[in-house]
Amino acid sequence: ILERRSLDALRNENGEAMHYVSIFNDISDHHAKDEQLRHLAFHDPLTGLCNRALLQDRLEQSIRLAQRQQTGMAVLYLDLDQFKSVNDSMGHHVGDQLLCQIAQRLRQQVRAVDTLARIGGDEFVVLMNAVDQPEHCHVLADKLLAAIDEPLELEGNRLHIRTSIGMALYPQHGSDGKTLMKCADMAMYSAKAAGRNTARFFHPAMSEQAEQRMQMEIALREAIEQDQFQLHYQAKFDARSGHVVGYEALLRWRHPQWGPVPPDRFIPVAEDAGLIGAIGAMVIAKACAQLADWERQGFGWQTVAINVSVRQLEHDDLIGLISMELQRHGVPYPCLQVEVTESVLVAQPEQTLPVLRRLRELGVKVAIDDFGTGHSSLAYLYRLPVDVLKIDRTFVQHMGQDDSALAVVRTILSLSQTLHLQTVAEGVETEQQADLLRQAGCDVFQGYLFARPEPAANIEAGWVAQSVH
DSSP states (O other), rough: OOHHHHHHHEEEESSEEEEEEEEEEEEHHHHHHHHHHHHHHHHHHTTTTBHHHHHHHHHHHHHHHHHTTTTTEEEEEEEEEEEHHHHHHHHHHHHHHHHHHHHHHHHTTSOOSSSSOOOHHHHHHHEEEESSHHHHHHHHHHHHHHHHHHEEEETTTTEEEEEEEEEETTTOSSSSHHHHHHHHHHHHHHHHHHTTOOOOOTTHHHHHHHHHHHHHHHHHHHHHHTTTOOOEEEEEEEEEOEEEEEEEEEEEETTTTTTTHHHOOOOOOOOHHHHHHHHHHHHHHHHHHHHHHHHTTEEEEEEEEHHHHHHHHHOOOHHHHHHHHHHHTTGGGEEEEEEEEEEHHOOOOOHHHHHHHHHHHTTTTEEEEESSSOOOOOOOOOHHHHHHEEEEEHHHHHTTOOHHHHHHHHHHHHHHHHTTTTEEEEOSSSSSHHHHHHHHHHEEETTTTTTOEEEEHHHHHHHHHHHHH
């Protein structure tokens, strides 16, 4: 019990103390409330970990300790990969549960002399003291990655969450806390760009990369506002007759100063910046408008495939958006095909499969893109709501030189025939590849051997020329 005590003397007329009066007050509750307020001021209320304010104080202490003892220290910056999709698709209460479980797993991996903090929605930081060798950081990073990668059970759902980790060392990468945090943050983005679920040390070149990424994000926002994007269409051909059986809409961006910007440069930035939803909606609108325009010009109803991202499947009302655009332009549902990468289906099947099933019920065709790279099991495949398998171009390109690649392609084609699925081979560039695919029973070819992606006007000119002859 904590108490506050006061003592007063009772004196006679001569000023002599005759008695003493002591008053005791129990201040335990007040002290507990003060401690609680102090704890809340320096700790994350959800996970109980250090917050940003306490982390900053501990960071400066760690640097001073490293200076006195002539040792190193490190900052490990963690950002959960695609945590927002859990919040958006399953609710913030599930996201909170996930964060608490992740925090507990991280606690079990760090040492007592280290500091673990949560500084944002899905961002964690570890201050690692007494770092003698950079390899010690990698050892801890590997433990953290493995701990987070273990499946989570939340409200009957089995979730797989991964993380990207950026690492910065004192004094190699910075002599103050602000610089170390900035360097670790840039290294974390480099880890994400390297494929996620990995760790990267800071390198001076990352500063330039971070600046380029910021410029790219600003340019992307302007591109959306100014409608700088265009769709090109690559034809797909029947393997037997050689006739065109459809097109794939491919996004192209020509920046006013930079010129053409490859999709593999701007799509990852758009995903990280939360812009991929707006870009995906624009692609759907443009593709549907183009289908209707071709019909009005007398070219008939064509079939166009569009690529949809995991964000569109999990966050946006993809079904409503597609239905709205098709109906607005009067396009029949079977004229549109959506392509989803195999890795997306494997990562979050609980959220993505119901959306794809509903699209198929409406008449939209569903294709698995880059098939063979997403590690889905054959037993799992027959339950997927799909109509088409697109063989990844990597296998197609190596068929003539690698017997293993050819065996994989033949296995996929045999499987698709058993499941009554259409097969499309991507990246067909040589006659040898086409002959091997044709002999193995492939249905459709797509690649530079037959056609390159072209603007709609070029395709229309080709139709007009064919009609003249």
